[in-house]
Amino acid sequence: MKVIDTLHILAIGRNPAIMAVVERLLNSHEHWKGLSVTSNAAALSAIEQTPYNIVLLCAGIPAAEEDTLRQALLQRQPQVIIAQHYGGGSGLLESEVRGLLAAHNISLSL
Numbered sequence: 001m002k003v004i005d006t007l008h009i010l011a012i013g014r015n016p017a018i019m020a021v022v023e024r025l026l027n028s029h030e031h032w033k034g035l036s037v038t039s040n041a042a043a044l045s046a047i048e049q050t051p052y053n054i055v056l057l058c059a060g061i062p063a064a065e066e067d068t069l070r071q072a073l074l075q076r077q078p079q080v081i082i083a084q085h086y087g088g089g090s091g092l093l094e095s096e097v098r099g100l101l102a103a104h105n106i107s108l109s110l
Contacts, residue, residue, distance in 0.1 A: 001105045009097065010052045011036040011085065012043045012069070014060025018087070022058060025090045031108045032097075040069050047076050054100055056085040 011022045011034060019036035026034025037043050055073055057066060070082055081100055085093065101107065
């Protein structure tokens with residue numbers, strides 16, 4: 001099992017108001033550090049600067065762009081976990097993230 005001190009999460013979506021809420025929810029957890037962006041350019045810039053563990057693809061990304069975006073993210077950080085986030089509140093977000101960690105044998109040191 002891989003143990004990490006801080007979980008870095010990048011959330012990408014198109015609605016600025018929703019993404020601000022997602023970022024607030026991510027950062028409300030101890031040992032989680034989240035950033036939300038609303039454009040592909042900002043996402044690629046962010047992933048070039050920070051080693052993210054998880055990328056969440058949120059609402060509003062057109063299907064035609066999603067595959068290209070996934071490929072570009074993985075080209076920059078092949079180990080990053082990319083998952084779709086459909087919304088639904090803080091409980092669902094936390095469950096999704098914890099499920100991704102478990103599925104990839106990652107735990108947070110406490």
